[in-house]
Amino acid sequence: MFQSFRQAMAWLHTWFGLVLGFVLMAAFFFGALSVFDREIDRWAIPETRIAPQPMPSYEKLLRPAFERMQPTPLAIDAMRPRVDGPMPAHFDTVDSWSAYTTHRDPVLALYAGYQVPHAKDAEERIWAYATIDPRDGRLLPDEQLKIGSGFFFPLHYGLTLDWKNLGIWIVGFSALMMLAALVSGVIMHRKLFREFFTFRPGKAPLRSVLDLHNLTGVVALPFHFFFALTGLLIFASTYYFPLGETQLHGLHERHEQAEARETGLPHARADVSAGLANVDAMVAEAQRRWHEHGKAGEVGFLVLQHVGDANGYVSVYRAGTDRIALVGDGIHFKASTGAVIHEDPPATPVARVSEFLTGLHLQHFRHWLLRWLYVLGGLTGAACIATGFIFFVEKRKKQHAKTGNQGSRVVDALAVTTVTGMLIATLTLLIVNRLLPERLPAAWASRGDLEVYLFWAGWALAMAHAFVRSAPVAQERANPAWYEQCRTVSAMALAAVLLNWITTGDHLIKTVFTHPYWPVAGVDLFLLASAALATVAAHRLKARLGADQLAQSTEAGHA
Amino acid sequence: MPRTFTIDTSGSPRLHIAARVGAAVLGGYGFAWGINAVTMALLSAAGLEFHDAEFLGNLLGVLAFLVVFLWTFAARRLWRVWAVLTSGGALLAGTGSWVQSWLV
Numbered sequence: 001m002f003q004s005f006r007q008a009m010a011w012l013h014t015w016f017g018l019v020l021g022f023v024l025m026a027a028f029f030f031g032a033l034s035v036f037d038r039e040i041d042r043w044a045i046p047e048t049r050i051a052p053q054p055m056p057s058y059e060k061l062l063r064p065a066f067e068r069m070q071p072t073p074l075a076i077d078a079m080r081p082r083v084d085g086p087m088p089a090h091f092d093t094v095d096s097w098s099a100y101t102t103h104r105d106p107v108l109a110l111y112a113g114y115q116v117p118h119a120k121d122a123e124e125r126i127w128a129y130a131t132i133d134p135r136d137g138r139l140l141p142d143e144q145l146k147i148g149s150g151f152f153f154p155l156h157y158g159l160t161l162d163w164k165n166l167g168i169w170i171v172g173f174s175a176l177m178m179l180a181a182l183v184s185g186v187i188m189h190r191k192l193f194r195e196f197f198t199f200r201p202g203k204a205p206l207r208s209v210l211d212l213h214n215l216t217g218v219v220a221l222p223f224h225f226f227f228a229l230t231g232l233l234i235f236a237s238t239y240y241f242p243l244g245e246t247q248l249h250g251l252h253e254r255h256e257q258a259e260a261r262e263t264g265l266p267h268a269r270a271d272v273s274a275g276l277a278n279v280d281a282m283v284a285e286a287q288r289r290w291h292e293h294g295k296a297g298e299v300g301f302l303v304l305q306h307v308g309d310a311n312g313y314v315s316v317y318r319a320g321t322d323r324i325a326l327v328g329d330g331i332h333f334k335a336s337t338g339a340v341i342h343e344d345p346p347a348t349p350v351a352r353v354s355e356f357l358t359g360l361h362l363q364h365f366r367h368w369l370l371r372w373l374y375v376l377g378g379l380t381g382a383a384c385i386a387t388g389f390i391f392f393v394e395k396r397k398k399q400h401a402k403t404g405n406q407g408s409r410v411v412d413a414l415a416v417t418t419v420t421g422m423l424i425a426t427l428t429l430l431i432v433n434r435l436l437p438e439r440l441p442a443a444w445a446s447r448g449d450l451e452v453y454l455f456w457a458g459w460a461l462a463m464a465h466a467f468v469r470s471a472p473v474a475q476e477r478a479n480p481a482w483y484e485q486c487r488t489v490s491a492m493a494l495a496a497v498l499l500n501w502i503t504t505g506d507h508l509i510k511t512v513f514t515h516p517y518w519p520v521a522g523v524d525l526f527l528l529a530s531a532a533l534a535t536v537a538a539h540r541l542k543a544r545l546g547a548d549q550l551a552q553s554t555e556a557g558h559a
Numbered sequence: 560m561p562r563t564f565t566i567d568t569s570g571s572p573r574l575h576i577a578a579r580v581g582a583a584v585l586g587g588y589g590f591a592w593g594i595n596a597v598t599m600a601l602l603s604a605a606g607l608e609f610h611d612a613e614f615l616g617n618l619l620g621v622l623a624f625l626v627v628f629l630w631t632f633a634a635r636r637l638w639r640v641w642a643v644l645t646s647g648g649a650l651l652a653g654t655g656s657w658v659q660s661w662l663v
Contacts, residue, residue: 008632050580173584179625229621236617241595244613250663255609303606487589 016177018392018411021385023159023174025418029383030156031227032378033148033426035363035371037102039519040148044433045140049520050106053134055099055299058279061137062110062302066097066313069112069128071223080127085118093117093269094307095125101300101320105368108134129498145448151455157231160452168239172229175404178228185217188394192216206394208388216384223377224384230361233354265332265344266311274310277338286316286331289343295329297322300364304335313341319524321366326359354368389415393473402474409473413466413481420485421462423530427492428458430527435498461486477552486538493531497524575637582623583631587624593651595620600658 002008026329033040042049056062071079076087090503098111110132111208130138145151154160161167175217199211217224231550239245244252260267260365290297296525300319306312312335330344347355389411397408432454440447462485471482500520501507508528595616602612627644634640 002632005633009629012629012632075590176621176624180628183625183629210587232621232624233614233617234619237613240618241592241617243592243596243599243616243655244609247596247652248659251600251603251609251661348611350614354614371646543655 006188009187012187012391013181013184017181017385017388020177021175021388022414022418023170024178025382025385025422026159027156027171027174027231028161028378028381029422032154032382034153034156035374036144036519036522037148037153038102039151039522040152041146041502042106042517042519044147044430044524045144046506048107048140049131049504049506049517050133050135052106053101053108054103055101055283055302056108056134057282058302061132061134062097062099063279065110065132065137065139066094066112066304069097069110069130071114071126071128075126075128079116079119079124082120082124083116083118084120084165088117089128091116091128094304096100096303097307098301099305102319102364105296106134107131108502109141116164128231138342143446143448145433145451147433147451149483150448151429151452157235162165162221165239168235168532169435172235172240172352173188175228175232178224182217182221182225182228185214186221189214206391209391209394213384213387213391216380216387220380220384225362227377227381230357234358234361256310263332265342266306268311269309270311272310273308274336275310276304276308276312276335277333282333283316284336284485285333285338285340289331290318290329293329295322295399297329301328306335310336312336315384320359320364323324324359324363324365325355325365326362327355328540386419389418397473397476401474405473406474407481409479412479413470413471414480416466416470416485417459417463418478420489421459421466423489423534424462424492425459426487427489427496430496431492431499434496434503460507477548478541480545483538483541483545486541490538493527493534497527498529500524578637579631579640582637582640582644584601586641587601587628589648590627590644590651591620591648592625593648593655594623596655597651597658600655600662604658604662627628 002011024088056233070091080087093115095113095115096111100109100111108131111130111131114128115128116124128144130141131146132138133140158165159167159170159173161170199208199215201208201211232240256267276302279302283302286299287296295318297318298321299316300321301315301317303315304312305315312511314333314335315330316332316333317503321324322327325347325348328344332342334341357469363371384422393408393412393415396405397412400406400408429451430449435448436447438447440450444450445453465485466479466481468481469484473479497508506520506523508524511517511524598619599612599616602615603609607615631637631644644648
């Protein structure tokens with residue numbers, strides 16, 4: 001089949017890159033947006049446009065909020081088939097209450113897990129979620145979609161295909177293919193070092209597209225390799241290689257028992273009711289201990305386990321604002337007395353490496369310049385894949401035009417769909433978010449669901465347009481959908497900025513100068529920059545299209 | 560003259576590609592699972608903490624998957640790839656279970 005090793009690698013690079021490149025585009029692009037997920041959330045939910053808040057007082061604010069929580073009717077219905085007997089009217093046995101925040105979160109996420117009487121799997125919990133304003137404990141409406149952290153972020157690693165975690169598997173396999181494409185790409189090119197510095201924009205389109213493909217691939221190679229690899233590692237033990245839950249369950253169990261003995265943190269309830277000491281005092285004690293160890297910090301994660309039970313304990317974890325490694329430095333207290341049960345020991349060397357790698361991918365630390373470099377790296381990855389598609393088309397379209405093969409036409413239309421179409425889908429979501437009324441008729445889908453449906457509808461429309469306009473590619477000409485969609489992107493990005501102004505009164509003069517609020521200003525500025533780039537791209541694509549047509553008609557005239 | 564090697568081209572090329580992709584994806588996964596299992600079990604036996612062994616097992620497993628995936632496409636004889644990946648994966652996974660039974 002293959003004449004040489006290099007040819008085998010080229011085949012692998014071309015075909016796996018083509019098929020899974022479409023998934024990788026989404027992973028890179030929405031991953032790049034997820035770097036600023038909290039900021040996009042602020043843009044999308046105007047009532048949360050406030051400064052980040054520290055973890056509020058448990059006694060004053062969190063306890064009443066936790067006590068009000070209950071699973072939604074939807075969650076109860078979903079649980080019903082996994083329970084023998086009727087569902088209770090109220091869930092009373094709290095397995096855990098927890099609150100999570102970061103240095104970029106003005107709102108606080110609350111989680112409550114309850115035991116389910118007569119559940120087929122006694123370990124299974126039913127969950128309730130809430131988002132509150134940490135200043136006054138006010139409940140924020142849950143049907144509002146957190147576009148950044150609640151949609152772009154899961155889209156980035158699981159395509160929001162939740163059925164049997166299919167999306168996570170598809171993205172995982174694509175990440176493996178990203179690694180394979182990087183290795184095979186390096187093998188394919190003998191003059192790797194020279195290509196590092198080669199970009200010939202004036203040359204024939206085929207050559208400059210390949211230059212750009214190599215440049216974006218090689219310059220950011222460590223970035224791409226690192227993110228694909230750490231992405232795989234973050235999910236490996238839970239999804240891709242769940243050995244601890246399956247084949248090596250015995251070893252895992254042995255470890256859990258040893259850990260429970262060592263830490264003294266009870267795995268289950270004692271079924272003896274008990275009171276709760278002052279949690280704020282426990283938090284203060286945890287902060288005092290961190291300070292003593294030379295790492296004073298804020299609380300990122302607060303967990304109350306086995307609430308109301310004699311075995312109950314409270315875990316206080318430190319926010320990872322000031323270090324790359326995703327660390328917790330947890331301190332655990334006996335709930336009924338407030339006495340310290342256990343303090344997490346310093347990490348082992350291997351754990352430190354693992355925390356560093358996952359921390360560098362998930363970036364909970366505070367470093368705005370690095371955050372922007374991540375966006376740039378992610379977009380470079382997307383550009384590398386997109387130029388790969390274009391190279392595929394440019395290389396074949398002459399041959400395909402001669403033989404009547406529709407291959408390059410289809411690939412080109414799919415490339416339009418994943419490049420400009422993906423931008424149109426994203427902008428549709430932002431525009432719809434600003435246009436839909438706060439309250440929708442009860443019979444409709446929830447506001448958040450509707451936003452997501454329209455996101456996919458916008459993408460489908462862009463795809464249909466790309467295919468409808470693709471006929472010229474089969475005759476070796478360019479698809480006009482490229483420049484038409486670029487124009488649409490620039491108009492939509494402008495519209496999103498204007499709609500933000502009209503519906504919330506937050507324009508750039510206010511968010512940059514008079515009342516600086518960078519999360520919203522940053523999104524608006526990014527949208528304006530995208531509009532400008534898309535306008536330039538549309539203009540140049542249009543000019544090239546005109547030149548193409550002219551050349552073809554002269555050719556026809558000569559013939 | 561560079562050594563050229565020909566990969567077995569008997570039979571339908573489509574079927575051959577399907578068999579190669581199948582070997583790379585399924586055989587590669589099985590083999591990576593085996594590497595993962597044996598690494599975790601042996602490191603646990605060597606006294607490493609469970610999650611440390613798990614992390615190193617995952618890392619080696621993913622890298623092994625990458626290497627055998629590329630090898631599947633470069634190898635001359637596909638039957639040998641299938642043989643190495645399936646029997647190797649089973650042997651490694653089996654060793655992992657055996658070490659576990661000895662530990663637990």
